[in-house]
Amino acid sequence: MQPSTSPRRDHLEFAAALDRVLARTGGSHVWSPHSVGTVLGLLAAGASGRTLDELEALLGPDTKGQLEALDAAVDTGSDPDLATLNGLYVPADLEVLPDFEARVRGRAGAEVGRADFARDAEGVRSRINGKVADVTRGLIRELLPPGGVRPDLRMLLVNALWVKVVWPDPFDPAQTRARTFHTPDGKRRVPTMHRSARLPHAQARGWSMVSLEGDHELVLDVLLPDGRTTAPPPVSAEVLADLYRERSSQQVELTLPRFRVETDTSLLEPLAAVGVRRMATDEARFDGISPEPLRADEILHQSVLRVDEKGAEGAAATAVMMLRAAFTPTRPVRFTVDRPFVFVLRRRESVLFLGRVTDPVDPGPAA
Known part of the structure; x- marks a missing residue:
């Protein structure tokens, strides 16, 4: 079995650093290093001075190369199960520098348009939410909350991502049954799938990993700490890199809960916690975006x-x-997911989704 492509090391470092801040003690969460990394990479392309220094300290110095890798990961080609949006929306009186506009237009799913924030803030909100809902197939219907688009807004940068993974060898629904899962609050019976197959498996630095490979180079990695803890520590870039390096095909008896996890969050404070602060202040330097001085008000x-x-x-x-x-x-490695676990959904060199499940919420049987 040929191992799938591993994510870039600088992308793993970024994902792990921000995940340490976003992880909620005792709670499930999910976020997209791909989506967040794309908008931060675009901001870095228009930043200078200490604003750029802070972004590069988090993303790595090769932000151009990382953006190219993120774009390649969502190159849809003829694949109908992957969609993206990279939108830049500005009022008519804001000058956007040609180089920055070209960077946005060069992204997958690019759209650059005018937005009348001053006179039609609610209309802009509705229109952008509609675009995001379309791209995400209705899974995210209200990215921008009521009142979230202010009349004095000068620029709105939006990324959206939707992906559907199909297992070439699906789990047999007849083998799904209630099994014990050890949550932080105690044992709970949850619908759990079962599959016996040769799968990529790895062990490194106190963690084990099994990978479920789908079509179009999409891979879901499930990670378990070796100790039977109900509060796994945040996963580090070193752990992820070593696990990807140690992958080999093994006969695996896999039991995995069906699960659904969702998160809605502001990122300004988490980003400040990992050192990206200046972009939200009047000292922000985005003179590669526009001659007008700009600062981030909300992410x-x-x-x-x-x-x-x-x-x-x-x-x-x-x-x-x-x-x-x-x-x-x-x-036969036994990989029984009966306690909190970490997951990574990736394609090529990009981490599309990263999160953890501490108490599985059952989405119901596959339709």
Whole structure:
């Protein structure tokens, strides 16, 4: 079995760093390093000075190469089960520099358009939410909340992602039955799938991993810490890189709960916690985007992922809202998933979704 492509190391470092902040003690969560990484990479393309330094400290210095890898991961080609949006929306009186506009237009699913925030903020909100809902097949219907689009908004940068994974060898629904799962609050019986097959498996640094490969190079990795803890630590880039390096085909008896997990969060505070602070202040430097001084006012993110007998379906969306900044001077292996676990949904060199399940919420049988 030829191992699937592993994500880039700088992308893994970014994903693991932000995940440590986003993980909720005792709770499930999911987010998209691909979606968030895309909008941050575009912001880095238009940033300078310390604003750029902070973004590169999180993303890595090769933001151009990382954006290219993220684009390649959502290159839909003839694949109908993958969709993306990269939208840039500005009022008519904001000058966008040609190089930055070209970077956005060069992305998969690109759209650059005018938005009358001052006179029709609610109309803009409705229109963008509609676009995101279309791309995510209705899984994310309201990325921008009521009142979330202000009349003084100067720029809106949006990324959306939808992916559907089909297992070539699906789980047999007849073998799905209630099994014990050890949640942080105690044991609970949850619908659990079963499959016996040769699968990619790895062990490294106190973790084990099994990979479920779907069509079109899509792969779902399920990670378990070796100790029977109900509070697994955040997974590090080193752990992920070593697990991907140690993969080999093994006969695996896999039991895995069906699950659905979703998260809706603001990212400004988590980003500040990992050192990206300046872009939300009047000291922000985005002079590669526009001659007008801009700063980030809010970054919203939503993600949802469902896994069942037939495959997986995930959606994510991220919106960066920017205001005018005040000018400042320049300065047989048994793999039984019966306790909280971490998951990674990836394609090529990109992590599409990363999260954990501590208490599975059953989405119901595969339709």
